[in-house]
Amino acid sequence: MKLYKIKKSIIDNKGRGLYASRDIKKGTKIIDYIGKIITNKEADESDKFDNKKKIYLFNLNKKFSLDGDFSYNIAGLINHSCDNNCDYNGKGLKIWITAIKDIKKGEEITCDYGFSFDEDYKQFPCKCGSKNCCGYIVREESRWRINKKFAMKNKKVKI
Numbered sequence: 001m002k003l004y005k006i007k008k009s010i011i012d013n014k015g016r017g018l019y020a021s022r023d024i025k026k027g028t029k030i031i032d033y034i035g036k037i038i039t040n041k042e043a044d045e046s047d048k049f050d051n052k053k054k055i056y057l058f059n060l061n062k063k064f065s066l067d068g069d070f071s072y073n074i075a076g077l078i079n080h081s082c083d084n085n086c087d088y089n090g091k092g093l094k095i096w097i098t099a100i101k102d103i104k105k106g107e108e109i110t111c112d113y114g115f116s117f118d119e120d121y122k123q124f125p126c127k128c129g130s131k132n133c134c135g136y137i138v139r140e141e142s143r144w145r146i147n148k149k150f151a152m153k154n155k156k157v158k159i
């Protein structure tokens with residue numbers, strides 16, 4: 001039985017998301033993230049990843065990346081949240097999505113997209129609506145930098 005269904009997303013109002021079709025226990029594998037294995041060289045040289053498509057690109061190791069930008073990759077519909085209930089797991093050339101919290105039936109399934117602060121985070125605003133939302137899709141460990149930047153801006157302190 002599938003653990004999810006595809007629905008119009010509350011987070012991404014132009015798109016769709018995955019929703020839990022039943023209660024899911026923490027630690028449960030929900031879905032595989034599938035796509036095409038390409039070399040990192042191909043990923044670097046391709047125009048495809050100059051824009052927002054790079055959110056579907058996973059670096060697997062020194063040599064390979066996984067391009068998940070295909071309509072058959074249902075897991076690509078999962079939206080980012082700063083208070084995510086799932087995470088990407090990987091081994092070898094495989095990636096899948098696992099629940100990191102108990103998820104109630106009907107909740108949207110969300111991940112941390114994990115963009116680093118150095119990337120151009122401003123082109124990826126976050127509208128997840130969670131209390132700790134920093135306003136941009138940035139990986140959890142880097143979010144404090146944005147929060148700090150905002151705080152400094154508010155205090156009109158020169159950085």
Ligand SMILES: [Zn+2]
Pocket residue numbers: 081082083126127128129130132133134135136
């Ligand atoms: Zn957010």
